[in-house]
Amino acid sequence: MAVLVYINSENGITKNAYEVVTYAKKLEEQVIVITTGPKDESSLSKLGEYGAKKILIDSSFSGKDSQQLTRIIGSAVESTNANTIVFSHDTVAKTIAPRLSVKLKAGLISGAIEIPNGDKIKVNVFSGKAFGNVKIYSEKRIISVLPNSIQPEKNQSNCIIEDFNGSAGDTRIKLIDTKKIEGDIPLPEAELVVSGGRGLKGPENWNIIEDLAKELGAATACSRPVSDIGWRPHNEHVGQTGIAIRPNLYIAAGISGAIQHLAGVNGSKTIVVINTDSEAPFFKAADYGIIGDAFEVLPRLTESIKKFKASN
Amino acid sequence: MKILVCISKSPDTTSKISFIDNNSKFNEEGVQYIVNPYDEWYALVRALELKEENGGSVSIITVGNSQDEAIMRKALAIGADNAIRIDTDPKDAYSVAMQISEYAKKNNFDMILTGKETINYNGSQVGGMIAEDMDLPFISLASKLEANGNTLKIESEDIGGIQVLEVNTPVVISCAKGMAEQRIPNMRGIMAARTKPLNIVPPIDVESLTKFESYNLPEAKSACKMINPENIDELVELLHNEAKVI
Numbered sequence: 001m002a003v004l005v006y007i008n009s010e011n012g013i014t015k016n017a018y019e020v021v022t023y024a025k026k027l028e029e030q031v032i033v034i035t036t037g038p039k040d041e042s043s044l045s046k047l048g049e050y051g052a053k054k055i056l057i058d059s060s061f062s063g064k065d066s067q068q069l070t071r072i073i074g075s076a077v078e079s080t081n082a083n084t085i086v087f088s089h090d091t092v093a094k095t096i097a098p099r100l101s102v103k104l105k106a107g108l109i110s111g112a113i114e115i116p117n118g119d120k121i122k123v124n125v126f127s128g129k130a131f132g133n134v135k136i137y138s139e140k141r142i143i144s145v146l147p148n149s150i151q152p153e154k155n156q157s158n159c160i161i162e163d164f165n166g167s168a169g170d171t172r173i174k175l176i177d178t179k180k181i182e183g184d185i186p187l188p189e190a191e192l193v194v195s196g197g198r199g200l201k202g203p204e205n206w207n208i209i210e211d212l213a214k215e216l217g218a219a220t221a222c223s224r225p226v227s228d229i230g231w232r233p234h235n236e237h238v239g240q241t242g243i244a245i246r247p248n249l250y251i252a253a254g255i256s257g258a259i260q261h262l263a264g265v266n267g268s269k270t271i272v273v274i275n276t277d278s279e280a281p282f283f284k285a286a287d288y289g290i291i292g293d294a295f296e297v298l299p300r301l302t303e304s305i306k307k308f309k310a311s312n
Numbered sequence: 313m314k315i316l317v318c319i320s321k322s323p324d325t326t327s328k329i330s331f332i333d334n335n336s337k338f339n340e341e342g343v344q345y346i347v348n349p350y351d352e353w354y355a356l357v358r359a360l361e362l363k364e365e366n367g368g369s370v371s372i373i374t375v376g377n378s379q380d381e382a383i384m385r386k387a388l389a390i391g392a393d394n395a396i397r398i399d400t401d402p403k404d405a406y407s408v409a410m411q412i413s414e415y416a417k418k419n420n421f422d423m424i425l426t427g428k429e430t431i432n433y434n435g436s437q438v439g440g441m442i443a444e445d446m447d448l449p450f451i452s453l454a455s456k457l458e459a460n461g462n463t464l465k466i467e468s469e470d471i472g473g474i475q476v477l478e479v480n481t482p483v484v485i486s487c488a489k490g491m492a493e494q495r496i497p498n499m500r501g502i503m504a505a506r507t508k509p510l511n512i513v514p515p516i517d518v519e520s521l522t523k524f525e526s527y528n529l530p531e532a533k534s535a536c537k538m539i540n541p542e543n544i545d546e547l548v549e550l551l552h553n554e555a556k557v558i
């Protein structure tokens with residue numbers, strides 16, 4: 001049996017693509033990738049290093065209509081006879097995986113964080129406060145893997161690239177414009193994140209967050225009140241009502257650690273908390289804590305990272 | 313404009329999360345339920361604003377048992393015109409979506425709005441499933457929605473940015489932050505909610521495709537290591553050698 005992996009390669013091949021190919025390879029020997037391009041053979045063929053045997057490219061699709069993409073993936077499922085379809089649980093997967101689930105009558109698990117254990121797959125529930133083990137009862141299954149949950153592993157295989165015509169059909173959604181978020185590392189994919197809360201007192205002070213982020217190559221984030229009052233853009237808001245992230249390192253400065261904030265960051269591998277208040281609840285969820293003033297500690301940390309980088 | 317808003321419940325954010333029956337069931341004891349914040353703050357409030365601008369009606373629908381009527385009354389108090397409860401316990405996203413789509417097919421809505429995801433299961437599944445079953449366009453994670461007649465202009469989240477899309481009704485949309493601001497129900501709304509219609513609809517027979525077999529809680533974090541603010545080099549050293557994240 002084959003496993004089909006959908007990869008969004010619009011912005012090139014990112015780490016998430018290697019993660020899902022690695023995941024798929026652990027499920028089945030025969031890993032086939034479907035993508036809608038662009039047809040950049042040299043970067044696509046890198047997926048072969050992680051175990052992809054075949055890459056199907058449908059170059060006919062250009063818009064943003066989840067229904068068209070669902071039809072394309074549906075025809076790829078049919079022609080490859082795949083029994084499992086794997087996505088990276090990103091914004092595109094959130095539009096097509098549920099559609100495909102109904103189209104194929106295949107059970108869908110969103111946000112898998114581990115390789116299946118027997119027939120059960122682990123996911124986060126209650127905003128990361130617990131785990132659930134889900135079983136799929138249908139013949140075909142769809143698994144959408146939470147970014148940053150699986151370590152990409154090399155597993156060289158001969159990989160061929162083929163054109164594929166998946167009959168996208170008509171569209172009813174017109175793309176008017178796209179607005180890319182400038183330059184920075186997209187938060188959901190970032191491995192390192194520096195985040196600020198109300199303790200930073202105002203937007204004019206964010207340079208100390210940005211300097212550290214820049215030195216680390218990290219993305220920036222914030223607590224909800226900070227984005228609500230407009231100190232920072234909405235897309236930086238993490239937590240229960242913002243986005244949930246699970247970077248390797250989350251540095252929180254001037255954030256109290258309210259339960260709703262923790263809900264979005266408690267999947268982080270390592271948490272560093274900088275707060276003047278030794279009683280701040282965030283320390284209970286932290287790996288490393290500094291009781292101190294963010295205005296002094298952050299610049300010092302930036303300097304220290306600079307020194308570390310110079311000597312390594 | 314006839315709008316249907318899908319409303320689900322989620323445990324109040326400060327609820328203690330624990331499990332019973334051999335970790336197979338969520339322990340509801342002492343848990344206070346609220347309207348899932350995405351459904352309430354973004355989907356429902358934007359639907360009400362659209363109705364205020366263009367006329368029409370806002371119905372809410374919940375797949376659930378009689379205990380869910382409390383959160384439905386809250387949605388009515390905020391301003392929905394009427395409520396529908398499909399009388400069955402939700403099993404999985406697929407079965408919930410099929411229940412809702414069965415009802416929606418018979419009632420010609422211009423727009424079906426859902427929240428971005430439920431706080432309990434974080435699946436982001438129900439909206440897309442309804443759309444596929446009804447053969448409707450689906451736009452997810454919308455942060456802005458303007459209506460001009462039956463043409464909608466929608467901004468929604470894309471990988472690394474925002475996309476601006478145009479679509480004609482009927483359509484299914486999942487709503488995220490940015491759509492609207494939270495509304496607090498006032499006394500008049502709460503009084504009016506008591507007399508608004510709440511229709512109970514029998515469920516259809518539909519299988520579920522997935523099941524949560526068991527749950528577990530994360531292992532307790534080991535105690536936080538405190539670092540002297542005068543000695544930040546130590547932190548960098550630990551992040552490199554111990555945590556191995558830089």
Ligand SMILES: Cc1cc2nc3c(=O)[nH]c(=O)nc-3n(C[C@H](O)[C@H](O)[C@H](O)COP(=O)(O)OP(=O)(O)OC[C@H]3O[C@@H](n4cnc5c(N)ncnc54)[C@H](O)[C@@H]3O)c2cc1C
Pocket residue numbers: 196197198199200222223224225226237238239240241242253254255256257258259260261264274275276277280292293294295325349
């Ligand atoms: C339904 C619901 C959903 C919510 N969703 C979210 C969500 O998704 N994300 C989210 O973040 N919040 C969310 N909240 C809000 C949450 O409850 C908190 O109010 C919020 O996280 C607090 O933000 P904060 O830590 O930045 O501010 P505060 O709570 O004001 O904390 C500021 C902290 O900074 C410290 N500080 C002050 N000065 C300094 C200094 N010079 N140096 C270092 N530290 C300093 C203080 O000791 C304090 O701990 C939600 C709330 C509700 C009710």
Ligand SMILES: Nc1ncnc2c1ncn2[C@@H]1O[C@H](COP(=O)(O)O)[C@@H](O)[C@H]1O
Pocket residue numbers: 317318319320321348350351373374375376402405408425426427428429430433434435436437438439
């Ligand atoms: N039992 C339910 N009844 C009505 N709507 C629901 C139900 N469960 C989920 N929804 C809707 O579907 C959205 C996404 O839910 P989910 O796919 O579970 O993350 C929610 O924000 C609600 O709008």
